[in-house]
Amino acid sequence: MARILVTGGAGYIGSHACKALACTGHEPVVLDNLSQGHRSLVRWGPLEIGDIADASCLDSVFRRHRPDAVMHFAAVASVGESVGNPGLYYRNNVGGTLNLLDAMRRNGVPTLVFSSSCAIYGSPDAGPIREDQSPKPVNPYGASKLMAERILSDFDAAHGLRSVSLRYFNAGGADPEGEAGESHDPETHAIPLLLMAASGRVAQFDVFGTDYPTHDGSAIRDYVHVSDLATAHVSALEHLLRGGSSMTVNLGTGSGTSVMQLIDAVERVVGRSVPRRLQPRRPGDPPILVAATDMAGSLLGWRPRFVELDDMISSAFAWMERPVAEARTARR
Numbered sequence: 051m052a053r054i055l056v057t058g059g060a061g062y063i064g065s066h067a068c069k070a071l072a073c074t075g076h077e078p079v080v081l082d083n084l085s086q087g088h089r090s091l092v093r094w095g096p097l098e099i100g101d102i103a104d105a106s107c108l109d110s111v112f113r114r115h116r117p118d119a120v121m122h123f124a125a126v127a128s129v130g131e132s133v134g135n136p137g138l139y140y141r142n143n144v145g146g147t148l149n150l151l152d153a154m155r156r157n158g159v160p161t162l163v164f165s166s167s168c169a170i171y172g173s174p175d176a177g178p179i180r181e182d183q184s185p186k187p188v189n190p191y192g193a194s195k196l197m198a199e200r201i202l203s204d205f206d207a208a209h210g211l212r213s214v215s216l217r218y219f220n221a222g223g224a225d226p227e228g229e230a231g232e233s234h235d236p237e238t239h240a241i242p243l244l245l246m247a248a249s250g251r252v253a254q255f256d257v258f259g260t261d262y263p264t265h266d267g268s269a270i271r272d273y274v275h276v277s278d279l280a281t282a283h284v285s286a287l288e289h290l291l292r293g294g295s296s297m298t299v300n301l302g303t304g305s306g307t308s309v310m311q312l313i314d315a316v317e318r319v320v321g322r323s324v325p326r327r328l329q330p331r332r333p334g335d336p337p338i339l340v341a342a343t344d345m346a347g348s349l350l351g352w353r354p355r356f357v358e359l360d361d362m363i364s365s366a367f368a369w370m371e372r373p374v375a376e377a378r379t380a381r382r
């Protein structure tokens with residue numbers, strides 16, 4: 051059993067990781083500033099409200115809880131926003147990570163699992179993306195994640211601080227038992243936006259790009275279930291706790307879904323049509339992003355379990371349709 055400080059643990063993926071930690075006998079302690087997170091998603095351990103930019107808050111949390119390791123989810127994570135407000139992204143995602151690593155060193159915490167992103171790859175050629183593909187981020191969000199990866203690698207070389215960087219592709223779905231799910235404000239992710247359009251919560255879904263060189267002209271992405279991401283974090287943590295060395299791995303399913311296929315799946319699951327508006331491509335949106343997954347399998351022994359797209363969508367829909375009182379609490 052290990053005690054893990056989970057930054058951003060009140061958010062979408064971090065809350066699922068806390069559940070996976072608790073289910074495998076570990077003890078999550080959440081640190082979150084609640085800028086996007088929800089108090090009600092912190093169900094598996096204590097919540098410390100604070101910011102990773104605040105060194106004295108970090109020292110106090112480390113001193114009081116004495117974690118064995120850190121899982122670092124806290125970040126701002128919207129590509130579009132990062133283009134208009136790069137300072138926020140570099141300050142929070144790069145400066146915040148550096149601040150956290152300095153606090154880990156001061157408090158003798160030797161290992162960290164980091165939320166990286168396929169956004170570091172930029173617009174690669176089609177075909178499964180391998181971890182050794184040279185990263186060329188095309189927006190400040192992707193660049194901030196790549197800079198944080200570089201800092202982690204330098205901290206290992208200089209100070210022996212070991213880390214696993216997990217490059218997620220597109221997270222989707224919700225906890226199959228309905229205990230956690232996605233509630234961003236504003237929402238920018240395709241699955242919740244499609245569900246909102248299908249159920250009349252928003253007027254329509256914007257399809258950005260219908261002339262990509264793909265089978266139906268829309269962009270292709272690799273959707274990986276959030277509960278699978280959570281179990282990968284536990285595998286990465288246990289690798290580090292066993293003394294394993296630093297590594298960087300993709301987390302995806304290895305299969306691609308086009309926006310049009312996603313719309314069909316949402317219509318199948320919800321039983322209603324999705325009103326849509328066809329829009330031009332957005333700058334910096336690559337045609338195809340699909341992960342090569344063999345490294346996560348061979349190095350972490352991780353394979354996604356929830357690979358059926360319809361199951362991913364129905365878990366997300368069940369979360370969105372949960373009773374109103376519960377949903378209101380989750381928005382706080």
Ligand SMILES: NC(=O)c1ccc[n+]([C@@H]2O[C@H](COP(=O)([O-])OP(=O)(O)OC[C@H]3O[C@@H](n4cnc5c(N)ncnc54)[C@H](O)[C@@H]3O)[C@@H](O)[C@H]2O)c1
Nearest residue numbers: 058061062063083085086087101102124125127165167221
């Ligand atoms: N959702 C995806 O598809 C996806 C894909 C690739 C990578 N990621 C990365 O995974 C991580 C989690 O993403 P998510 O979708 O769960 O996002 P989220 O916004 O739901 O969770 C992030 C959490 O971090 C908290 N936070 C932000 N800045 C903070 C700070 N300075 N101090 C303390 N807490 C802070 C927020 O309140 C929020 O609870 C992020 O690092 C993101 O970049 C997400």
